[in-house]
Amino acid sequence: MENTALFWVFIVLGNVCFISILLGIRQLSKKNSLKEGKGVLFLLLCLFALFLLLNPLGKEIRLLERIVEEEELYLIGVVCAVAFFAFMPICQFFLFQRRLSRKQEEEHRIYIYQDGFFLFTSGLWWLNSLGTFFIAAAINDRIHWNGRLVLGILLIVDYIGWVIIAFLQGKEFVMTKKEYGYHSMRRSLEGRLEEIESIERKEKGLAIRIKGEELPIWCMMKPYGDILCEEYDKRIKGKG
Numbered sequence: 001m002e003n004t005a006l007f008w009v010f011i012v013l014g015n016v017c018f019i020s021i022l023l024g025i026r027q028l029s030k031k032n033s034l035k036e037g038k039g040v041l042f043l044l045l046c047l048f049a050l051f052l053l054l055n056p057l058g059k060e061i062r063l064l065e066r067i068v069e070e071e072e073l074y075l076i077g078v079v080c081a082v083a084f085f086a087f088m089p090i091c092q093f094f095l096f097q098r099r100l101s102r103k104q105e106e107e108h109r110i111y112i113y114q115d116g117f118f119l120f121t122s123g124l125w126w127l128n129s130l131g132t133f134f135i136a137a138a139i140n141d142r143i144h145w146n147g148r149l150v151l152g153i154l155l156i157v158d159y160i161g162w163v164i165i166a167f168l169q170g171k172e173f174v175m176t177k178k179e180y181g182y183h184s185m186r187r188s189l190e191g192r193l194e195e196i197e198s199i200e201r202k203e204k205g206l207a208i209r210i211k212g213e214e215l216p217i218w219c220m221m222k223p224y225g226d227i228l229c230e231e232y233d234k235r236i237k238g239k240g
Contacts, residue, residue, distance in 0.1 A: 007059060014056025018159070021047045022166035029170030030183045057155060064151040068138040077139040085132040088125035095121070095169075100223055108231045112171040112184045114219040115205070120168070124161040127154065173208065173217055175228075177235055182208065182215055189215070199232045201225055 024044045031037030067077040096118065099110065111117050131154040174181040181190045189210065197209040206217040206225050219225055 014054035025166040026170040061152045081135040084128045
């Protein structure tokens with residue numbers, strides 16, 4: 001293994017680059033077409049090339065393989081196992097639970113495919129929990145297997161999962177005091193808040209009516225829908 005300090009620098013820089021890619025994917029998913037988002041797309045391609053050069057995925061696989069094989073890395077193995085298990089619930093808290101706060105700021109947001117988004121992140125957590133089990137069992141000499149293969153697959157799935165999460169984050173309905181933005185797989189609309197005729201509860205979630213057109217939000221979680229309707233009523237009445 002190369003110089004330890006340089007090894008960690010490559011892992012950290014690689015993941016900073018990956019986080020930047022996720023932010024770019026979120027912005028690109030709000031564009032109506034690739035032509036409209038060509039600047040963001042060019043930046044994403046540059047970041048992806050840098051990500052491949054830094055190769056944090058390969059270095060993380062090698063690190064986890066060493067954790068499995070070398071007793072002196074026991075503590076790092078424990079930290080990795082806990083991180084695999086706890087990171088997704090923490091992210092779910094920030095992605096979902098914080099949105100239940102009634103102390104709304106300038107913007108109010110809700111994911112268009114919220115039900116599917118929640119199920120997808122929960123599924124990714126179960127896969128991460130499997131990774132926790134393998135790491136914990138390996139560092140305690142309970143099982144022996146090809147660590148590079150198993151841990152590599154889990155990390156690849158994790159990276160791909162976060163790309164999908166970033167894409168779904170961009171598919172949202174945003175409401176400010178004066179404007180709105182609706183970004184789904186099929187439509188991307190922005191305009192004045194007064195253009196919204198109504199926001200209603202439906203069997204499969206919510207429906208936003210704009211100029212006679214009904215735009216769906218797939219959200220069966222009642223508190224989120226109730227708060228969105230309340231915020232819309234409050235902001236419209238505040239203008240009257």
